[in-house]
Amino acid sequence: MPFHPVPRPRGPKPSRIAASQLLDAAQAVFAQEGLQAASLRAIARKAGCDAALIYYHFASKEALFQAVLARRFPAVLADMHQLADPSDTRPTALRLWDVLLIYHRHLRDDPGIRALIRGEIVRGAEGLSPLLADQIRPLTASISAVFAQGIARGEVRPEVQPMLATFFLAKMQLEILDVLPSVLPVLMELPPEEAVLTGMRAWLDIFWRGVALDPGHPLPPLPAPID
Amino acid sequence: MPFHPVPRPRGPKPSRIAASQLLDAAQAVFAQEGLQAASLRAIARKAGCDAALIYYHFASKEALFQAVLARRFPAVLADMHQLADPSDTRPTALRLWDVLLIYHRHLRDDPGIRALIRGEIVRGAEGLSPLLADQIRPLTASISAVFAQGIARGEVRPEVQPMLATFFLAKMQLEILDVLPSVLPVLMELPPEEAVLTGMRAWLDIFWRGVALDPGHPLPPLPAPID
DNA sequence: CCCATTATTCAACACCTGTTGAAATAGGAG
DNA sequence: CTCCTATTTCAACAGGTGTTGAATAATGGG
Structure with missing residues (x-):
């Protein structure tokens, strides 16, 4: 030197x-x-x-992460809040499909925010939870409201507990977005592009029959996502 | 070495x-x-x-992890294999409940092995995947067989795809074991001990109605886990 | 033109990680 | 008792992490 x-x-x-x-x-x-x-x-x-x-x-790193989420969350929240508007009189099955579509639109390309919603973070870093839990709560509250309205309208079985139904519907959609693109093409012969949509349709088909008051009534046509 | x-x-x-x-x-x-x-x-x-x-x-650390799993997996596999025996003529709903019970018995207290089955590991450490994928495949194959037998016996809707149904049933059970003990007591007023079992019953109630050929037929009584 | 502020970098700290080579310890064989 | 070999530990390496304090350059206002 x-x-x-x-x-x-x-x-x-x-x-x-x-x-x-x-x-x-x-x-x-x-x-x-x-x-x-x-x-x-x-x-x-x-x-x-x-x-x-x-x-x-x-x-800190944590503050940076929170800032990233604070930029993303409001859009998801707004969509979901609008969907839960009680004046929306479309069939409940179609509104639940919209729940899946909103997740698909906002979270498809972001495993990080999916992990957050999934609750991993709450477990791992306690410091994050209070602020973020307050952001997630309205999300699940909106979905839960759709179930409650569905019960009131006689489309959903009254025994269904909106909280648990929300948990099932949303958690599975996160799993679908996470692993189906890599798993489904192996299990069945499908291009990865169609894997997610195929999984979503199969999921709502089973789930809706599971919660509907009249399971014989067929699902309305489910529109493909637009973006 | x-x-x-x-x-x-x-x-x-x-x-x-x-x-x-x-x-x-x-x-x-x-x-x-x-x-x-x-x-x-x-x-x-x-x-x-x-x-x-x-x-x-x-x-290496990885080899240690594999050794831990090699000790655990055979028991799960054996239970699931036995359950898929075609000579088991109990109602399919009851056999699916047994699937949940097997997961509950073996994985309840082990987030690590749950993470593995969930597929996180496959994503994170490619070195693990081939050997472990070979251990997981028979697990899902057994569950899938129960669905196929259910279709053959006229208890499950023939449109249901056994692979996807297995994915839905098992993935949700993992989520139930993972997060319901901490989430459900907050959402509803439940002791954490009952959270998992409550979630499992609610899940099979919805799921079975979703896949059953005759959804009006009520679920058989679901026995509590024994251990 | 000077000066204070803002934005940016460097270097380092303290700690943690998986891993390894050499050294120490033990218990049984001869 | 002595030696051999299987076990166990020690100390260190090389690399990673989040974080901080001081130094520095560019900018804009007075």
Whole structure:
């Protein structure tokens, strides 16, 4: 080492990195790796900056994760809240299909947020739970409302407990989004593109017969997702 | 690397810490923490030895994990295989309830093996998959056979695809075992002890109506688990 | 033009991880 | 008793993690 290690410029690079760009990178890495496996250095690499910069914008890795979710959750929540509007008089089966479609639209490409909703996070990092539980609660409350309305309208069996039915419907949709793309093409001969939709249709077919007051009544046609 | 199981022909001594004790400790820690989060030092601490000793009996952390599973899986497999015996003429609904009971009996207290069956591991550590996939396949094959027999006996709707039905039934049971003990007592007012059983009954109630050829026919009484 | 603020980086800390090679310990064989 | 070999530990490595404090460059206001 005959040369003095010349320190590279420390100041801001010509291209400034906004907090939103950090959130983009963080979202991508969190989505792929999950909360625990994602490293701040990987996020920084993707954003094109040093890991320390994250601490200028966010208090901690956890705070960064919360910020990512705070950006995503409202859209899901809004869709689900609108779906639960009691003035929606479409058949309950169709509204439950919409529940699956909303999950599909917002969570299809984001394992990180799926893991969160699934509740893994609540187990792993207790610090996260209170704030995030408050974000998840309205989501399940909306779905639960659809079941309650279905019972009131005489379409759903009154013995069905909305809370448990919500749990079953939503949890399975998360599993479908998570593993069916890789599992179904092996089990049956299906292109991975159709695996999720095929699974969703089969699931609602079974689930709706399970909760409907009149299971003989056929399912209405289920529209494909639009996006 | 040397791992001679039981035959120590004229071995030097009964070792203070046998491989089985390491497996016990590893099983406990893996069960609580999962494969990735469990550390070899934690396992060694529980076994009362140094982490390096693990490498005398097992080639790697992964090999240790595989050894733990190789000890557990056969029992589950045997129960499920016996259940799928075509000479079992009990009502299909009751046999499906037995599927849930088998999962309950063997996996209730072991999140680690649940995570494995769920397929997380296959995603995370590719090295594990081939050997373990071969252990999981007969499990799902047995359940699938029960559905196929149910269709042949005119108890299950012929449109039901045994593979997908197996996926739905088993995946949900894993979710029930995983999260209902902590979630259900909050949602409804239930002691955590009854949460799992309540969830299982509600699940089979919905699921069986969903797949049964005659959904009006009531479920047979579902016996509580014995152990 | 200077100066304070903001944005960014560097280097390091303290800790944890799976893994390994060498050294110590023991118990039985000769 | 001595030696041999199976067991067990110690210490360290190389790499990873989240996090922090100080240093630095660019920017915009006075």
